[in-house]
Amino acid sequence: LPLLLALLALALAVAAALLWAHRTAPRRRAPSPVAAALGAERCAASADASALAALAAGGPTWREWAAATAEELAAPRATSALSQQKADVGALLRAPVSSIAHLLTRINAP
């Protein structure tokens, strides 16, 4: 019995070591060019919404547009409006019926 327990402990230790190596290995790899670019600073992330609104037609509609656009530019492209719409559609397909009306209000026309 002590030998069996020792063998079991050894097997568990080996499994834990393998699991740890598997989970940490990807972090040791050099980042791909896309991943490196994702980590780079996006200068447009700090847009001046009022100056952006000054480029557009003026009025409250376009001031709101500029504020929303400046906010969107601060997000990675993967979470842009179109991606958000795709994510919303995916969420819609998985959502319970009670949530669908709420989600529908978030999905803009293409």
Next chain:
Amino acid sequence: VLLAMPLHDADDAALSAAATSYIDAAVDAAFPACAASRCRLSLRLGAGAGALHSRGALQAALVPFLRRCPGGLVVVHDVASPQAGPALPALLPLLSEAGQYEADGAAVPAVRAAVLLTARLAGLSDDAMDEEAYRRAAKGALVAALAKAGGGGEGAGNVAKAMRRRVDAVAPLRAALQGRPGIVGDATL
């Protein structure tokens, strides 16, 4: 981001050099970090001095910039110019969610760049519209103009639709810019 202007029959379809300079200065004010880090590139498609009119020329301008400034701001003027068609396919990787260029056997990612397009669009109204109505009208006019610029074939139509899908935000370019002398053909001031 697309900034659109109505194009009337009597107008010159292309923006003047004065117009692009003026808009670039306004863009620098709106994106000060890009201007301060010299990571704002301004290009013009179509005909005329300094305009890019081929896919290779556009990619050759974009790749060195994206290598230096992967998170930079690219302003592309006159994307709906009648002469812009051949260059347009090279714009798609810049606008795609996971877009990248291949140059000298290496990938040059475009995914962190922000892109601002300007276009003069026929059939676009001067009248005030809400944001959603304006976005739909401008995207429709953009597709029509790009398909025409590309020769009207199936390939041009596909590029036009791909461009439409990749534009997230649309606004009218400020009327004050349009009215400045020398900015466009129908200057009113």
